Amino acid sequence: MTGFPAVRARRLRATSAWRRLVSETRLSPAQLVLPLFVREGAVEALPIGSMPGVVQHSLDSLKRELQRATDAGIGGVMLFGVPEHKDATGTGATDPDGILNVATRVAVAEVGDALVVQTDLCLDEFTDHGHCGVLDSRGRVDNDATLERYRDMALAQAAAGSHLLGLSGMMDGQVAVLRDALDAEDRSDVALLAYAAKYASAFYGPFREAVQSSLQGDRRTYQLDPSNRREGAREVELDIAEGADIVMVKPAMSYLDVLADTAAVSPVPVWAYQVSGEYAMVEAAAAQGWIDRERAIDESLTSILRAGADAILTYWAIEAAERANA
Numbered sequence: 537m538t539g540f541p542a543v544r545a546r547r548l549r550a551t552s553a554w555r556r557l558v559s560e561t562r563l564s565p566a567q568l569v570l571p572l573f574v575r576e577g578a579v580e581a582l583p584i585g586s587m588p589g590v591v592q593h594s595l596d597s598l599k600r601e602l603q604r605a606t607d608a609g610i611g612g613v614m615l616f617g618v619p620e621h622k623d624a625t626g627t628g629a630t631d632p633d634g635i636l637n638v639a640t641r642v643a644v645a646e647v648g649d650a651l652v653v654q655t656d657l658c659l660d661e662f663t664d665h666g667h668c669g670v671l672d673s674r675g676r677v678d679n680d681a682t683l684e685r686y687r688d689m690a691l692a693q694a695a696a697g698s699h700l701l702g703l704s705g706m707m708d709g710q711v712a713v714l715r716d717a718l719d720a721e722d723r724s725d726v727a728l729l730a731y732a733a734k735y736a737s738a739f740y741g742p743f744r745e746a747v748q749s750s751l752q753g754d755r756r757t758y759q760l761d762p763s764n765r766r767e768g769a770r771e772v773e774l775d776i777a778e779g780a781d782i783v784m785v786k787p788a789m790s791y792l793d794v795l796a797d798t799a800a801v802s803p804v805p806v807w808a809y810q811v812s813g814e815y816a817m818v819e820a821a822a823a824q825g826w827i828d829r830e831r832a833i834d835e836s837l838t839s840i841l842r843a844g845a846d847a848i849l850t851y852w853a854i855e856a857a858e859r860a861n862a
């Protein structure tokens with residue numbers, strides 16, 4: 537019959553059984569990594585105002601959350617420390633008794649090898665000026681002096697039992713320096729996750745509350761300019777050449793082009809970080825009744841996978857895993 541469509545794409549969308557069968561992107565709990573904040577001295581979990589449903593953990597509440605994470609079958613956890621005291625060089629980051637190293641030991645003792653226990657390797661939570669590195673005499677972030685601090689931090693985190701170090705500081709050469717340092721100390725077993733294409737993003741806003749950041753100013757001398765796609769690809773290439781085991785794009789939803797570029801060329805796994813602002817936007821809109829919360833969460837995760845992520849760091853990891861398991 538002329539005038540009618542010869543091709544009918546709607547045939548395969550007719551029922552939920554059809555749609556399920558032809559779905560191109562599936563979310564599995566194993567692909568999800570849960571970021572966790574652990575606050576020094578906390579005796580109970582404390583809410584984070586701009587991230588409803590996310591807390592700063594005490595060591596006890598951390599253990600309970602790790603059990604939930606294991607039961608949900610997620611892939612791993614990424615630990616962040618919130619120290620009581622900060623100083624110019626972030627000594628809390630390298631102190632074996634610093635909160636992040638203590639929390640790592642607790643986490644590894646709790647879950648063993650059931651989850652991949654990961655640690656944020658960056659100085660910003662531990663410095664009184666809030667930058668990801670140490671400052672030179674003129675107040676600029678000193679790349680090479682920072683690498684010395686990162687080296688000590690990497691060895692401290694390895695000693696605490698971290699399986700995977702999350703290099704989020706965006707210093708030049710950090711992957712190569714840390715690989716060398718770990719190998720020289722017979723810790724070639726510890727893997728490196730390079731936050732390769734990490735952009736200077738407004739979407740980190742709620743995280744700054746979560747870790748009680750002291751930052752004045754911004755991170756634009758080390759994190760990428762949001763306008764640069766080619767430079768993101770270059771950072772990924774450098775980190776792979778330096779020995780990154782996994783590369784990451786961050787944030788996720790506003791950088792799906794960078795993520796797709798990376799997935800197309802990377803010989804190592806590609807992860808994405810659905811950051812605090814992405815979480816907060818959906819939670820805030822849902823709280824107003826302006827958006828279907830569960831559908832928005834699942835759609836956001838699916839879009840990140842569709843763009844090419846092999847795994848996602850997300851504050852919804854347990855909830856999304858439980859839904860995927862249901």
Ligand code: PBG
Pocket residue numbers: 656658659660661704705739740741742743744755810811812813
């Ligand atoms: C740096 C770090 C940040 C985030 C993860 N690691 C903050 C920043 O770079 O300013 C942000 C994560 C989020 O917003 O969820 N240690």
